[in-house]
Amino acid sequence: MKEDKGLKSRGWWLMVVVITLKVAECGQPVLHRIGGGRNTWAPHTNFTQWSSQERFYVGDWLYFGFDKRIYNVLEVNSTSYENCIDKDFIYNVTRGGRDVFNLTVAKTYFFLSGRGYCFEGMKVAIHVQEIPPEQLLPNSSNGSQSYVYSHITLLAMLAVAASAWTFPY
Template sequence: MAKMAKILLAVAAVVAVVELAMATNYTVGAPSGSWNLQTNLTQWAESNTFHVGDVLNFSYNPSEHDVLEVTQANFDSCNTSNPISTYTDGNTVITLTEVGSRYFICGFTGHCSAGQKVQINVVSGSSTSPSPTSGSTSPVASPPGGSPPDSAATSVTAGAGLVFGLAALLAF
C-alpha cells in the first residue's frame, strides 16, 4: 500500500512539472508594444490564447504606470478605488492559476479610459508553442514568487531533476 502511495505521488508530481514546463511566458503588449498608452492591449490579448499556468509579464516605468487587477465592473468603468491587487514595481509577473477572466488596468488618472487596460481570458489545458507574432517567449516554468526563467532549458532541467529524484524515492 505504501508503494502505491509513492507511485501516485510521483505521477502527480510529474504531471505538475509537465504542466509548468508547458507554460508560456507572455510579455504584455509585445512584440510591438508594452504596458503603455500606445499599445492596443485589447488586440494583443485577442491575438493570444492564455492557459492555466501561463505567465504575464507587465513591464513599465513605475513613475508613469502601475498595474491594478480589478473586477469586471471596475474594469468596464475604469474604477480604480477598490482593486483586487496593486502592483507598482515596474516588472510585474503574474501566473494565471485558474480558468476564467482576469482584468487589469493602469491606475494612473486617465490611463484606463485612454485604453491602458486588458482582459485576459484563461482557458484550461496546456499552452502550445506560441506563434512568432504572439509576443511571448519560449515555454518556461515559473518559480513561485519570482521572475520566470528566460529559457525552456531551465524548466526541462528542473523537470528532469524532479523525475530522477522521484525515481530514487520509488526505489525505497
C-alpha cells in the same frame, strides 16, 4: 567498433529528439509579454487585439514592463475594467516596473492602469483556459495532477532511455 559507436550516437540523438518533443507537449507555462513589446504596458496600445491573438492557460505568467513612477497595474473586476475605476482593486501587481503575474485559475482576469491612463487604453482582459486535454495524460480527473504526471512520465522516459545505452568510459 566505429560502427557501433555511430549507432549509439544516433540513438543518443534520437533520445534527445523524443525528450524534446515530450517536453514541448507537457504544456510548460508560458511568459506572455503584455502587448508584445519591450516596455509592454503603455498608453495608446490595443491590448484587446493583442490578447485576442494569444492563448492563455492556467500556470502561464504575464509580464508587465513599464515606468512605475508613471503607470501602475491593478487587477480589477469586470465593472471596474469597463468603467476604468481604479478604486477597490483586487490586487496591485505593481512592484518595480518589470512585474509578473501568475494565472492560477481558468477565468477572465481584468487589469488596468490607474491615474487616468486606463482612459488612454491601458487596460486588458485576459481569458485563461485550463491546460488543453491533449497536453494532459488520459484518464485523469484532475488537470494539475495530470500536468505533474506528464513530467513524471518524462522523467521515466529519461531513465529508461539512459539505461538502454551503455556509454564507454
